[in-house]
Amino acid sequence: MEIRKVSIIGLGALGILFGHQFSKNMPKADLRIIADKGRRNRYEQEGVYCNGERCDFHYVTPDEACEPADLLIFTVKFDGLQDAIQKVRNHVGENTIILSALNGISSEEIIGETYGRNKLLYCVAQGMDAVKVGNQLTYDHMGMLCFGECEPGAISDRMKAVAEFFEKTGVPYQLDSDMMKRLWGKFMLNVGVNQTVAVYQSNYGEIQREGEARNTMIAAMREVIALSEKEGIPLTEEDLDYWLRVLATLSPDGKPSMAQDVEAKRYSEVELFSGAVIKLADKHGAAVPVNKQLYEKIKMIESQYLTDQILNI
Incomplete structure (x- = not known):
């Protein structure tokens, strides 16, 4: 065709x-x-x-x-x-x-x-x-x-x-x-990158260099690796390294969609990321403390939107 x-x-x-x-x-x-x-x-x-x-x-x-x-x-x-x-x-x-x-x-x-x-x-x-x-x-x-x-x-x-x-x-x-593995790999990247940059209210440069934000991102991604094994689409440290190399190619001044949402005071896709991770963790009886912390922080940021709107009226 x-x-x-x-x-x-x-x-x-x-x-x-x-x-x-x-x-x-x-x-x-x-x-x-x-x-x-x-x-x-x-x-x-x-x-x-x-x-x-x-x-x-x-x-x-x-x-x-x-x-x-x-x-x-x-x-x-x-x-x-x-x-x-x-x-x-x-x-x-x-x-x-x-x-x-x-x-x-x-x-x-x-x-x-x-x-x-x-x-x-x-x-x-x-x-x-x-x-x-x-x-x-x-x-x-x-x-x-x-x-x-x-x-x-x-x-x-x-x-x-x-x-x-x-x-x-x-x-x-x-x-x-092998698209299911690719899909899970991108999911792992989004869970780490989108949420971390949104919480730190920064940009790609913040997580491309060594420091607290990058460590948080990688920890969140490793929680997805553990869940992927339980879901039968196992990711590895090699996959994590591949996606970190993809991340390294991006403009340091750029930022993912979730960070752009937070900046514009729009409600984000957090349920697609840590929200989904938490549900999978509950399903398998796994611990995902980093993603739970990111989820709570993003929800807290979003809870301020209405207050900010009222104060700006």
């Missing part, structure tokens, strides 16, 4: 980053950004910018009739996933391939409950240092999309079709024949 029609739902950092790259290398009408009327009007009036360049996007509302997408990409926040699943119905056809670039280890399963797991390629976005403020996205490193079938060992025709499309549009990618 050849991928011609592409739909994206979610104009956060990843939606803008990859959408902008696609838009420079394919017909405008073939890339559909799905947005409700309110968001569409705001995007069209205020613009959406990527590294200072206004994105030339073709917006469609969820109720507009259209050809099914050959490739559908979810780039929403986790708390918007269920709503997004309903809004993309007109874009899902018999041969649609679905990628989810969401953080965590559960979005593919949730999407698959509605559209079938056979439509999904498992996906991990890694290595980008994008920062979004308002309608402006900036980045030094685009990173890449790693994807593959759920079953280990496969390099399928669907994977090859997506790879060919990414080649044409200049999007860095990697085919992976």
Whole structure:
């Protein structure tokens, strides 16, 4: 199959980053950004910018009739996933391939409950240092999309079709024949990096150098390694070292999405990270003190939002 029609739902950092790259290398009408009327009007009036360049996007509302997408990409926040699943119905056809670039280890399963797991390629976005403020996205490193079938060992025709499309549009990618391990590895990284930078209210530079923050991050990641063994997808110290090398490539001044949420006083995806770790620990009777501490600290930070809003009225 050849991928011609592409739909994206979610104009956060990843939606803008990859959408902008696609838009420079394919017909405008073939890339559909799905947005409700309110968001569409705001995007069209205020613009959406990527590294200072206004994105030339073709917006469609969820109720507009259209050809099914050959490739559908979810780039929403986790708390918007269920709503997004309903809004993309007109874009899902018999041969649609679905990628989810969401953080965590559960979005593919949730999407698959509605559209079938056979439509999904498992996906991990890694290595980008994008920062979004308002309608402006900036980045030094685009990173890449790693994807593959759920079953280990496969390099399928669907994977090859997506790879060919990414080649044409200049999007860095990697085919992976062991995606569950990759997914857990990225989960481990997110649990360590996102939460630590948010709690220390700093940036990647804080955890790239030796010190308390980096030690906290690595300790949180090692708790995920222990749980991965119990879940039958064992990670090792070698995997931890790999993801630390990925972290080392990021701009020191950049920061992950959770830190950006805390800075903007938005509620974060903590339930996807330490929240999920704590549930898995309860399931297996394991101790995860570092993640419990990070969870409590992030919840405490978020509990101040309402107070700050009242004081600012």
